Amino acid sequence: MMRLELVKRPQRSALFSALSPFIAFALTIIAGAILFALLGVNPLTAFRIYFIEPISQVWQLHELAIKAAPLILIAVGLSVCYKANIWNIGAEGQFIFGAIFGSAIPVLFPQFEGPLVLPLMLLLGMVGGAAYAAIPAFLKTRFNTNEILTSLMLVYVAQLFLDWLVRGPWRDPQGHGFPQTIQFGDSAVLPELMPDAGRANWGFVFALVAAVLIWILMGRMLKGFEVRVLGSSPRAGRFAGFGLSRMVFFAFLLSGALAGLAGISEVSGAIGQLQPVISPGYGFTAIIVAFLGRLNPLGIIAAGLVLALTYLGGEAVQSALGISDKVARVFQGMLLFFVLGCDTLIHYRIRLIGLALTEQEGAAKLDAAPKLKEAR
Amino acid sequence: MSANHDGANLLEVRGLTKIFGTLTACDHIDLNIAKGEIHALLGENGAGKSTLVKMLFGSLEPNSGEIFWNGQAARITSPGVAKKLGIGMVFQHFSLFEALTAAENIALSLDDGSPISSIAAKARALSYSYGLPLDPDSLVGDLSVGERQRIEIIRCLLQTPQLIILDEPTSVLTPQEADKLFETLERLRSEGKSILYISHRLEEVKRICDRATVLRHGKVVGHCNPREETAASLARMMVGNEVQAVVRAPVEGIETAQPLLEVRGLTRKPATPFSIPLKNISLNVRAGEVIGIAGVAGNGQGEFFESVSGEVLQQDAASVRIRGKDAGGLTITGRRLLGAAFVPEERLGHGAAPRMKLSENLLLSRHATDGKAFVGTGGMVKSGAIYAASQRIIEAMDVRKSAPDPEAAALSGGNLQKFIVGRELDRRPSVMVVNQPTWGVDAGAAAHIRQALIELSRSGSAVLVISQDLDELFEISDAIAVMHNGELSKPMPIAEATFEKVGLLMGGAEPGHAEHTLETA
Numbered sequence: 001m002m003r004l005e006l007v008k009r010p011q012r013s014a015l016f017s018a019l020s021p022f023i024a025f026a027l028t029i030i031a032g033a034i035l036f037a038l039l040g041v042n043p044l045t046a047f048r049i050y051f052i053e054p055i056s057q058v059w060q061l062h063e064l065a066i067k068a069a070p071l072i073l074i075a076v077g078l079s080v081c082y083k084a085n086i087w088n089i090g091a092e093g094q095f096i097f098g099a100i101f102g103s104a105i106p107v108l109f110p111q112f113e114g115p116l117v118l119p120l121m122l123l124l125g126m127v128g129g130a131a132y133a134a135i136p137a138f139l140k141t142r143f144n145t146n147e148i149l150t151s152l153m154l155v156y157v158a159q160l161f162l163d164w165l166v167r168g169p170w171r172d173p174q175g176h177g178f179p180q181t182i183q184f185g186d187s188a189v190l191p192e193l194m195p196d197a198g199r200a201n202w203g204f205v206f207a208l209v210a211a212v213l214i215w216i217l218m219g220r221m222l223k224g225f226e227v228r229v230l231g232s233s234p235r236a237g238r239f240a241g242f243g244l245s246r247m248v249f250f251a252f253l254l255s256g257a258l259a260g261l262a263g264i265s266e267v268s269g270a271i272g273q274l275q276p277v278i279s280p281g282y283g284f285t286a287i288i289v290a291f292l293g294r295l296n297p298l299g300i301i302a303a304g305l306v307l308a309l310t311y312l313g314g315e316a317v318q319s320a321l322g323i324s325d326k327v328a329r330v331f332q333g334m335l336l337f338f339v340l341g342c343d344t345l346i347h348y349r350i351r352l353i354g355l356a357l358t359e360q361e362g363a364a365k366l367d368a369a370p371k372l373k374e375a376r
Numbered sequence: 377m378s379a380n381h382d383g384a385n386l387l388e389v390r391g392l393t394k395i396f397g398t399l400t401a402c403d404h405i406d407l408n409i410a411k412g413e414i415h416a417l418l419g420e421n422g423a424g425k426s427t428l429v430k431m432l433f434g435s436l437e438p439n440s441g442e443i444f445w446n447g448q449a450a451r452i453t454s455p456g457v458a459k460k461l462g463i464g465m466v467f468q469h470f471s472l473f474e475a476l477t478a479a480e481n482i483a484l485s486l487d488d489g490s491p492i493s494s495i496a497a498k499a500r501a502l503s504y505s506y507g508l509p510l511d512p513d514s515l516v517g518d519l520s521v522g523e524r525q526r527i528e529i530i531r532c533l534l535q536t537p538q539l540i541i542l543d544e545p546t547s548v549l550t551p552q553e554a555d556k557l558f559e560t561l562e563r564l565r566s567e568g569k570s571i572l573y574i575s576h577r578l579e580e581v582k583r584i585c586d587r588a589t590v591l592r593h594g595k596v597v598g599h600c601n602p603r604e605e606t607a608a609s610l611a612r613m614m615v616g617n618e619v620q621a622v623v624r625a626p627v628e629g630i631e632t633a634q635p636l637l638e639v640r641g642l643t644r645k646p647a648t649p650f651s652i653p654l655k656n657i658s659l660n661v662r663a664g665e666v667i668g669i670a671g672v673a674g675n676g677q678g679e680f681f682e683s684v685s686g687e688v689l690q691q692d693a694a695s696v697r698i699r700g701k702d703a704g705g706l707t708i709t710g711r712r713l714l715g716a717a718f719v720p721e722e723r724l725g726h727g728a729a730p731r732m733k734l735s736e737n738l739l740l741s742r743h744a745t746d747g748k749a750f751v752g753t754g755g756m757v758k759s760g761a762i763y764a765a766s767q768r769i770i771e772a773m774d775v776r777k778s779a780p781d782p783e784a785a786a787l788s789g790g791n792l793q794k795f796i797v798g799r800e801l802d803r804r805p806s807v808m809v810v811n812q813p814t815w816g817v818d819a820g821a822a823a824h825i826r827q828a829l830i831e832l833s834r835s836g837s838a839v840l841v842i843s844q845d846l847d848e849l850f851e852i853s854d855a856i857a858v859m860h861n862g863e864l865s866k867p868m869p870i871a872e873a874t875f876e877k878v879g880l881l882m883g884g885a886e887p888g889h890a891e892h893t894l895e896t897a
Binding site for chain 1: 685686687707708709712718720722724725726727728729730731732736739740741743744751754755756757759
């Protein structure tokens with residue numbers, strides 16, 4: 001009789017650290033094939049429609065960039081949080097508040113025009129996202145609340161607040177009662193990169209620049225070192241003289257600002273006005289992007305493109321095969337599930353083992369014993 | 377060595393081998409334990425003692441080899457099986473719940489459903505009959521380390537074992553408490569019980585053990601009668617060669633030297649229900665001297681270290697002064713900038729980040745003090761400079777490693793400790809505070825670290841060493857103070873200090889006889 005066992009590696013495996021997203025992607029494809037087969041669709045046809053057709057023309061690549069931009073912007077911010085072992089789950093809310101703050105200028109002062117409008121909107125968007133992220137940071141440092149819960153719950157507050165705004169005080173008086181603000185003026189619209197080729201706007205450039213900057217911050221700068229030390233061994237971080245409360249604020253404000261920038265870029269670029277729903281869950285999908293990208297900003301760029309494709313593919317299978325576009329959410333969920341599962345391979349080896357040799361059992365107990373002690 | 381299946385041997389081990397990956401932790405170990413003997417298992421850290429014992433107690437399964445119990449082949453697959461056979465174990469690190477009473481803790485391990493009151497009564501009777509008085513209704517959190525060990529011993533004895541394994545039992549005891557333990561062990565031996573006694577303290581092994589098995593690098597290097605050996609000859613067997621003795625030149629005119637570290641009336645409330653409050657601690661460490669702080673673990677040393685290092689701030693800024701400046705309100709970074717350096721007790725997770733490279737761990741404690749050298753404009757880390765500096769330290773401290781710049785967790789404890797101490801020495805700090813400098817470090821590396829600390833002091837720095845190892849403190853200190861229950865005695869000059877005097881203070885005797893030439897503020 002044989003069984004599988006996990007054997008702890010002495011060092012984390014660099015190979016599997018790089019390989020695990022690809023294994024996860026392969027497993028997602030296999031699971032997806034089963035899913036499509038059960039829905040009565042030939043998996044090969046479905047995959048062609050899901051993964052290939054949405055990116056077979058240049059204008060479609062622009063659509064991909066539009067979807068990837070907010071994912072990458074949010075995910076690089078979240079990667080800093082997660083490296084610091086701070087769990088900001090509320091990027092969706094920070095995204096919305098960035099959009100609201102930035103939209104205040106074109107909605108409240110439609111007469112104000114000129115080259116200053118857009119930079120001010122983007123800045124306000126970052127301020128809005130950061131301010132909204134400061135709430136869970138403050139609650140955590142002041143009252144020791146769990147930031148996972150507070151940041152998540154604030155998402156729903158933000159969604160309902162936006163809903164109220166566009167139905168109430170900010171509703172377009174000439175909008176025939178539709179719940180939306182006025183269309184932004186020309187100077188409040190984020191320009192397209194190559195208007196002749198497709199719709200992609202400067203948001204994608206912001207995302208790439210943010211990813212490179214965060215990559216330098218985390219890999220080359222003292223502040224990034226501080227993030228990594230406090231995240232991996234808080235006591236050593238305190239010994240180094242790094243403050244945990246300061247770090248909570250730094251990580252939340254930074255990720256909030258980037259989510260806010262994503263929010264205002266989306267509204268002023270792709271949508272052009274505020275409406276009750278401005279995001280297909282970018283703030284949550286970005287969590288998957290961050291982990292699929294190994295919390296590495298450059299990896300996140302690639303992961304952002306992959307997840308953007310799942311959105312486009314979802315729309316494509318809906319129109320071509322009549323399958324609900326919720327299938328995109330299923331793919332995203334499976335991807336995160338498999339990524340987290342495959343991460344086990346970074347720290348563990350899988351060994352096929354006969355029942356007679358049970359030394360790993362003992363080793364596991366040996367591992368468990370000191371943990372008990374530490375727990376005291 | 378007595379013969380095989382004649383019934384005299386309670387336990388026989390033949391060719392026991394345990395392999396972890398590429399490391400052979402135990403390599404064909406042979407061991408016989410007779411009925412009614414105290415058998416010592418000697419060896420340095422990493423010699424394989426703990427692995428061997430874990431196999432005997434069923435928490436590890438051997439790769440090969442045989443175990444005979446009373447002449448019968450036995451497979452000890454779990455601690456439960458070991459207990460049933462009649463093997464009991466008292467671990468070096470206790471596994472007790474502090475928020476429960478002694479009796480509740482015992483009941484948890486007995487697992488037989490008898491009511492707490494009857495267990496308490498049994499435990500009380502047993503504890504008095506063995507001269508280890510214990511109140512079963514007291515909360516573990518309120519007990520001293522010595523008393524906690526009694527719970528572990530009583531818990532073990534309640535299962536009426538024939539073989540009792542004790543792992544470094546005296547490392548947490550005062551010399552006087554240890555004497556009491558030895559009486560108990562002798563009594564158990566006279567009742568025909570066997571004891572496997574693990575230690576690296578040679579004097580006590582010579583004193584109470586009938587036979588000894590010495591391990592080195594996972595192999596048995598000899599069996600002997602410790603009473604016929606000298607401490608030096610046992611040490612040679614353990615280490616394999618002579619360990620360089622530490623040289624400590626006497627200091628002159630220290631009374632007039634500048635105090636570089638001053639602690640004045642330091643008081644701290646307990647941070648958690650089970651931590652020790654610090655009570656009015658005062659101490660001066662002058663340029664050129666090493667002051668040792670002795671004490672049984674858990675008497676406030678950790679709290680004291682945190683307060684001096686600045687990981688915890690003081691309300692009264694003057695309660696800690698570094699080089700004549702009030703530092704009580706400064707963070708650890710501020711104190712480092714005044715010239716102080718710190719080495720905490722825990723290496724992994726406190727003194728070093730386990731999953732970071734050595735060069736990054738250099739940055740950990742020196743990003744502020746060596747800001748110019750290691751951090752460039754705009755907060756960019758100069759990775760070339762920290763790599764070069766870490767290689768310099770690795771060379772100076774003879775750190776053995778498998779890769780040019782490995783993760784801290786990949787180093788053995790002793791080598792990591794050498795790096796962590798070397799990281800601070802490399803700065804030539806004027807004040808050095810070290811908690812347990814050689815805990816878990818092999819003899820050669822320990823001598824290296826001790827000598828380096830003495831040399832730092834002789835070059836004009838103030839060195840404060842907190843240690844549970846009395847031999848170490850007597851080797852390197854110019855004066856020894858004792859911490860007990862959050863209070864610190866006056867430092868005793870080393871010329872006047874004896875094990876007995878220090879031991880009494882560790883047990884909580886009044887520091888009345890500690891007349892000291894160095895006045896404390």
